[in-house]
Each structure stands twice: as C-alpha cells, then as structure tokens.
Amino acid sequence: MNDRELQDFDNDLCQAALPADGLSDLRANQAGAFWLAADPTTGRRRLWHWVNDRARPLTPPELDVTSRVNGYGGGAHAYLDGTVIFVADDTQRLYRQSLTGAEPHLWWSLPDTRYGGLTADPRRQRLLAVEEQGSARKATQRLVALSDNERIVLSEEADFHGAPALSPNGQRLAWVEWAFPHMPWQRAHLVIADLDPGGRILHRQTWDGGGAVTQPCFSGDGKLVVISDHCGWWQPYRIEGGRAYPLGKHPADHVPTPWQLGECHHLWPDRHTGLLLRFRQGAAQTVQVDGLGRDHHRLLSDATRVIGLATAEGWLYAITQGPSHAARLARVDLSTGHQQTLHAQPTPVDAPSPTYISAPLPDDEHVTAFVYLPDATDGALPPLIMRVHGGPTAACYPVFDPLIRWWTRQGYAVADLNPRGSGNFGRAFRERLAGQWGRLDVEDAIAMADELIARRLVDPGRLFLRGQSAGGFTVLNTLASTRRFCAGASLYGVTDAQRLASMTHRFESKYLDWLLGDDRARQEASPINRLNDFSAPIIFFQGSLDAVVLPDQTLSMARALRQRQITAEVVVFPDEGHGIRHPSNRQRLIARELAFFTAQGGTVS
Template identity: 40%
Template sequence: MTATLGCSSAAEKYSSNGRLTATGACAGFVQRSGLVVAEAGVFWLQSDPETGANRVWHLSGDGTAMPLRTRFLNIRSRVNGYGGGALAAAVGGVYVVSDDQRIHFIPQSGGQSRPLTADTAAYGGLVADPLRQRVLAVRETGQGVAEGCQQLVAVAHNGKMVVLHQGEDFYGAPAVSADGRYLAWISWQLPDMPWLQTRLWVARVADDGTLEHPRVYPSPRPASVQQPVFAGQNLWVLSDHAGWWQPWQLSPQSPSGAWVKPTVPEWDHANAPWQLGEVHHCPLPDGGWARAPYHQGCGELWLSGCGQAESVRVAATFSDFRNLCTYGGHLYAIARSPDRLDAVLRIDPQNAHVEVVAGGEPALPGQALSYPLAFQVTPLADENIAPQGFLYLPSPPGDKLPPVILVAHGGPTSAAYPVFNPLVQFWCQRGFAVAEVNYRGSSGFGRAFRLALAQKWGEIEVQDMARAADFLAASGLVDGCNTFIQGRSSGGYTALMALSQGQRYRAGASQFGVTDPRQLRRMTHRFESGYLDWLLGHPDSHPQRWQDRTPRLRAAAMAAPVIFFQGGQDKVVVPEQTRMMFAAMKQAGHESELHWFEDEGHGFMKTVNQVAMLEALHSFYRRHIRNVNECN
C-alpha cells in the first residue's frame, strides 16, 4: 500500500518554452540511496535514467563519482514487498541483491560479479561482517501468510549459509559490534507492523560465527525499537517507548540493564520503517554523534560532541537525510532538498563543512521553482499536535487565487516531506497550488500522532484533509471553491472516502487506490497481513465499520466527479475493485472516468503511461474548475 508512481527526483526533458512537460515530469530521474562504506570506500545505489535499474556507484581515488564496472545487475531487494538493504560494503568490494533476489559479491576493481546464493528465497537488509568475511541478511521464503517464513542468516564468500536465528515472523537491522563479539537485531510478530511494536535481540557471537544465548532486551514499555548500532562497548537504538523515536544507550552485556537517553529534543529521530536498511543515526570517530530527526515534518541533520559544547545543525538547505555513515574521518549521507536532485554529502564533523560529492544538481535549471510553505491547521481542543503539511503555490503566480490539489500520501503510515517532486512542479507551472498533508497517522510527529489512525482509517485522515482544505481557503492563499483531492494506493482510498462525505471538493482522483478493504485483506502479502485489522478493526468484530468505510459501497454517495487510474497487473489493488466501483458510479448517475493500463501493476513504471495519466488528470481538473461567479 505504499507503492509510488515511480518517478521522484528531477526532470530532464522540457518543452521549448521552458515549462515542465508531462514527459519531463516522469522521465530521466536519478535516485540515490543505500549509501554504505567499508575499507573499500564509499558506495551507493543510483538509478539509471534510461532503464530505471539500480547500479552501484562509488567515489574513485580522486574523489570522482563513478559507476562500479561490472556485468550489468539491476539491484533491488523484494523482502516484505518493499525491500531495502540491497547493498553492503566489505573488504575488497560490495555485496548486493540482484533483481532475481540472489546475493552477489562485486569486487571493488569491478569485473565479474559472483553469486553467493542460488535458492529461490528473497534477501535484504544486508550488513557486512568484515571480521568473518561474510554478509548478514534477512532471508524470506514463501509468499503467503501461512507458508511465509523469515530467518536471520550469514552467507560466507564461498556461499556457505548459516541460519543465525529463526522463529520470529520478521527480522531486520542486524548490527555487529566493532570487535565482532556481539550481534544485535530487531524482530516483530504478526499482526504488528514494525512501527507499532518490535523486539530488540542481543547475542554473543561464537568463534565459529554462530550465536550464543540470544536474548530479548526488553524496552521499558511496548515500543517500536529500530536501528541498533554499536558505539564502542555500548549499544544504541531508536525507541519510541517514551513517545518519540529517540536515541537510547544500552549495555549488551546486561540485557536487563538501564535504558539511558541523551539530551535530545522530543522529535522523531527516524521514520516509519517500511523498508529494511534505514539509518538515521551514526557514531562519529571522536565519540560524537550524527542524527537526522524530523522537526515539523522537515528532516534536519545534527552533530553532537565533535568538540562543540552544544549540538550543531549542518546542511540546513537540505530537508531529508538517510543512510548516515562514516569513512576516513568524515560523515556521509544521502540528502534531498526542495530544489536539487538527490545528493551524496560529505561532512567534516570538526568544522561542519558540507561538500556535495555526487548529485545535488539544480532540479530545474533556469526555471522558477515553487518552494514548500509549511502550514499547520488550527488545533482541536484536545490536540497536542495538529495536522500539518506543505503548500506549493503556482510559479509564476497568477492574478487570481489558484485552484488547489490536496494530496493524501500513501502508507497510510508514512509522511510527506518538503523535497523536490517534479509532479508537484508540473501542477504549479499550470496554475494550480498543491498541498501535501501530514494527517493524523503520519510518521515524524511522535508515537501518539502516528497511532491515532488505529481503527479510524477512512475517518480521521479524511477529517484532517478537510481541515487542511478549509484552513488554506480561510488563509486567503487558495481558491476554496476549486479544491481537488487525489492520492495513490492508500492515498486513493482517503481521497475516495473524502469525496463521499460532502460537497467540499470539485473533483478527485484515485490512482490505483483501494476501493474494497475487505478484498485487499484477503489478497495482501504477509508483511501487511495484520495491517488492515489494525486500521479498521477485525471485520468479524466490526462488520458495519468495514461496510461504512468501503468506497466501492459508497459509490452512490460520491459528491463530485472522480477519475480512476488502474493497472491491469496490479497485485495489491485487484483491478476488478476499480472496475466495479467505476460501474457503480455510472449506475448511480455520477460522472467518472476510468483510464486502464493493462501493462502496469501497483504503481505505474512506464514513462508513456505516466505521461498519459498526467495529461488525462490535467484535462479532467481543468474541465471542472468553477469560475468565480459560480462560487456561491
């Protein structure tokens, strides 16, 4: 339910008058992710603009960013459906997970990659164990809820595999101490998701590489614990048992010992771990720390220690940071910003000097960009934190208040970040404002805010989208008579539920959106097999709630025209869901359009189809803009 449109960095193609075309909004993007370091150097994954495949890049001896020369491999993990952790650096090269889910070793000098696994399992969450010349990984077999299984394994250079731990439903985030004596990892059990409740494990590593006496290190209260990392003899994690994902120091020698928190703000220092391999905190060589918390929806990078009396914020022009790691006395990170392509940053912790060593090019050179304006809706009486978001106004501005498109992010346990999105710029260059809303249930605003969505999906986030629409209209920034709403996947579900509850919106769009949660519950993969019950309650216990919050059954109540986009190969939102809802709206006499793409799945990947969707959506919204004389 978090599948994306497939284009999320910057455009290469523009029309002759300099405006971003539909083709330019969906083609030629470079995404950088999976930054890792080892004695062999600094490596990251970079998408190929022509094929969309992920390849390994590295910093050469003179500091130049170069692709690692090897037989072509498309690098992507599919563990849990969303992957992550498909790259790990080691002595002499890197481990990767190829698109066929085998682990390969690629020498630093390039050349022939060597497969280390040959079974049909999927692998992800790779972490090198350099002292034993092996790689740790999450191994996943089986696709269904009943037959699916995960293990924490180690794979040696000769392909020999050792199962380190099994018996838990899901595994992630293995971390090895510098002396190789301890291993920590995370697990969780169905029906939980990893941002609801996880368990931290610690074990000694025997001389033969197996684990001795693995034990759970219990958190003081039920919590989502993530991203364990060793710093000297201490183990650090990010845990939300005190209300926010914050750093905590533990002693691996004493699993029942105290949890100690440094002085840090009450901010989330991580996001919802949909993917394996997330890294938002990192020990620095001199004993300090680098941390990447989220403050009011925006990512920040802070350094503590480093000879400074107080923590120092660095790289303030960037607004999201991932994959923090150190090499040669420097901190490295993947960073995003509102006006640049994804960048690899190198930061000197001693003087906070920031250098872009790869990427970071201007997103739309020579063109006016629309920058995000943070907003927060008026809090309710019992709210500690009100929903917020980011508004993008037309560029260049017009002489009238612009129509506004409200975007409900997917997940729904995810978030909208103030980073460059060419699809947003596409609308802003055509006279529309765009508002990306972080409704209750979004991550980055504390545990209580994130878990407020429990059993209230289709209710409170719909309310928050309406509150955002009313707030922006009352602010005098947008034309409240011309408000549109759209979303992909679970965001499409939110848009459809909103359109069935009043006259606020002129029209809306469901991009492969959920229309039948009960059918999705029957068809979804193992990772999310308990998620729907958390979002809506068990259907046997709450049958009326499931009926009331099924958009397909509310087709007659739709108060505005709807345009649907659906892939014929979608395995998440079964295509028949969308077809049946479209037919129900037609039968009820409501205006709707269905655009069918037989060759697409859950998230459109082909440029030609992405272009067709944008052009159809633009035409649809234009037809339903109401002039000022009709707005009463």
C-alpha cells in the first residue's frame, strides 16, 4: 500500500463508516437541523447546523462534542432559546453557544460529573438531562433539570435512567429506568410523570410489559408511544391508562439495540402519521404509517441503516447509510415525498454490493452475514476476511463501508457476520447468547466459513478473522477452537473475562454474569486461559487509555503466546481509548493489519 493510497483510504474511512466516525445525534426544530459530524483531520465531533439551505459548523474545531454517560454517551447536545447546549468531551462540562457564531461559554459544571440524553424544556427555559456522578465503577445516576441558576433532581431512584421525553404542552415527562444486573435491552420499565407549572414532579406511574422498553416519544397531539419487546420484537405501542395498544402487527424489530442515550428511530408528528424503522434480514427500512401503525409507504428507499430521525415543519430529517452511499443527512417532504440530500460524505462509484447469506445451524437455527466479493479474482477463489462486530448485541448492516471497499480492492472477500446475540433479529435471537458467549458465537463463525467454502465463494486455505471489543473475544476464542483460519486480528478485544468483569465501567459491570455465568465459566471462556489451544498468528491493536479492555490484558496475552512460539504482534496507540479515532492512527492500523494478513498467506492485487 503506497502513501497516496493510504491517505485516500483514510479520508474515506474517517467520514463514512459508523455513527461515531461519521454523522450522528440528529435533532431538528423550528431553528433547523442539528447533528454531529467527525472532523476528517482530527477525529473530533463538531456540531453542525442546517439553516437557510446550507450546512455550517457551529462549535469550534478544537472542541469535541461527546457524552460519556454509561461509557457510550448519546444525546450530547440540545437547542434552547436561540442557543445550543452541548457536552465537551474532555471535561464533560456543559457549554452554551449562540447560533450567531459567538464563542461558547461554560454553562454548567459539577466535579466528576457527566451529562447525556440532553432534552430541552423550552417553556421553562431549562434543560433536562441524565446526570452521572462519581468514578466509573461507583457512579450514581439521576434525572435532572438545569437552568442558569438552578438544578432540580427529578428522579434518582433507579440505577440507570434513559433520556427523557417531554410532551408538547410540557405537562408530562416520560423516561426509561433499569436496574442491576440488567442491561437496557434485557429488562427496563417506563416511567410517566405529571409536572407542575414549575416543572417539578407531582406524581409518577410506571408501565412494565415484562420485557424491555426504549425510546419513549410523545406524538404531536400528546399521545405517548414507546418501543417494547415484551412480545418478542421491538415494536411500537401507545400507552394510555396504564395499558399498551400495539401500533401495527409486523413481527420485526423496529429499533436497534439501545446502547446510547437519546436515540430516535420512531416519530409520530400528528394523530394521522407515524415514521418508524422496520428491520428485514438485518437491513433497516423507513416506513410511513397511519396513526394506528398501518403501512402507507416506504421512505428513503436506498437506505439500509438509519442512525437518527427528526421532524420539523413538515419535513422528515434522517441520517442514513446504504449500500451505495456513505453517511448522509437527507430530508423528505412528508406531503409530497420529495427527497433532498443536505450533507453527505463522499462515496465512490465502485462501492461493493452486499449479498445476504444464511448458514444453517443445529436445531433449525441460522447465522447470517453480509458478504462482499472482489471484482476480479483471475479465476481463483479469493481469500476471506470475516469481521465480527462488537457489543455483542450490536449488529452489522448492508451499507457502504470504506474499509470493506479497501479490502475487496485488494482481492479479499469480506463477510460481515451477525452471530447469535446480535440485535435487529428479535428478542429470542438476541437472548440466545445468555451463558453461551465464547461458544455459540464461535460456532457461528465456523458455520459461516463452512457455508462460504461450500458455495465456492472463498479459498478454504486463506481464511482470516478480525473483530473489535466483544468481537475480538470471539476472534480469539475461534482461533483457539479451530484450525480453519490462517490468522486473526483483535482490536482492543477481551482476553480475560474475569478481570474485565471486575474492572470495566459501571454500565457493563454485571453484563458478563449474563453472558458467561459464574467465575468458573468466565475462566474457561477467557482466551488467556486457553493458550495451549492456539496455533494461528494474531495481531493485537490496543489503545493505552482504554478503560474497558485495559492495555495490560492485551499485553499479557501477547507475551504468553510468544512464550509458546506463537506469532503475536502488538500495536499500541498511546493517545487512544476503547476505539481508534484519530485519522493517523487509523492509517497505521489498516496498514499494519493488511501487511500482517498478507504475510500470513493473503494476497494483495
């Protein structure tokens, strides 16, 4: 890979892959549309504004707008009375800035405190937010209301709080709560509160469907709609009088797994209109329905991933990705269906096309992947890079990814795997991983490799595996379980589940109990305890500031493998945490990874 190719590749990568690397956190109102976009030269997220038919950056380039509540943030900005309020990444303080372009000023700050899920309360000139205070392991959370000179605690009974939703008349507030040991997609309930004129809670009630609730949303006429999976799928329900009324009957997920605060994937502008997602074979469709959830028609037909929805003055705004387009901000006139692209990251014309492939498993189960093949192979079967997403309840999507394009241009086939436990395929599929992490996901990687070999799509002697975070855990356990793969890449992957459980941040501190079980099960599933089972070369990528997978875990694993004469390279990024964000570091990562696979038997065209 020459320097020019690497620079061109990195420009694509920084602008178009995942929400954290492209566009995210969309809001819209009478003042226009607001969203976050990563700066391609620094990796920092800047707040942008669409107004008067043009896009302009609002926040200074040296500021990174990011919430760190729960470790994954979300809802890092809100519009209030001609200003935007946002969270600065380095301090987690709240800043306020006029839309006229004035410099931001510090608005609210408490020691060792983080904010996320920001929601404006314009009638009372205040901001609603999830406030997290204390160290990563011992933090406490509450729902608060902040104004220029007052802080009101609205709720602090639960271990965790979701972003609040305010009714149009400002008289009702709704949010989601959950408690240890659950994650928000396992067990969470809805809270509905009446507010007095001053914005304090008069009384509250809860609704618990027996599953998980997410994304409460008030319609334009004041009806409360939530997404609940108590019937097996993330589906919309209208909540009235303590009862839930389904809006539509489609057996499909309508939102992705809720890892972040303040996400929005369904809207109900008025009593006659709903706008929501529907997943089909892992791809998101955007549909417009009537007030009862019955289909009208599909919108944004070329989009297969929707990162956020917002409405304002008859327009639907959406940040989307698709097989033929990178992250973009588009809007649709809901009265005419006319669509406009407002802000888009560049997409090459030769974007590879995904193919949905399902591989059979025992007991009538299946694992799926989106597979991308190189354009030319000179008649030979191509080598394969199988990619495992993090989470492990996240998901991969059939969208343009510059990294996949780069690999296919080098002659590799790519399989983006959705193993059991992934989101977007229903509650049963997502919960299938309970107590089985490190086993079922390994079986799925092997089954998909076998399927691609049986279909004569890839060279059985040149299979490679890579994964990040939880996906790295799957990579390492797969390499310890089979000789099918020539080599693997672990990007800040879990090596020691027992240590991770004792040291990771509060949000996920009980998650491994559900994924793996007791101490013995964690030890048996940890790659660091399976050293005698490894034979394939491995390359590790690790941020020195990572607070989720500590650097010592990766370094210890690599040292132990080298003592057994197993090739184990380590690339450490001194200024990175759990994820590699800076463009120059991405360039270095991709160059080293490709060189490593090539040295282990892959080919470069």
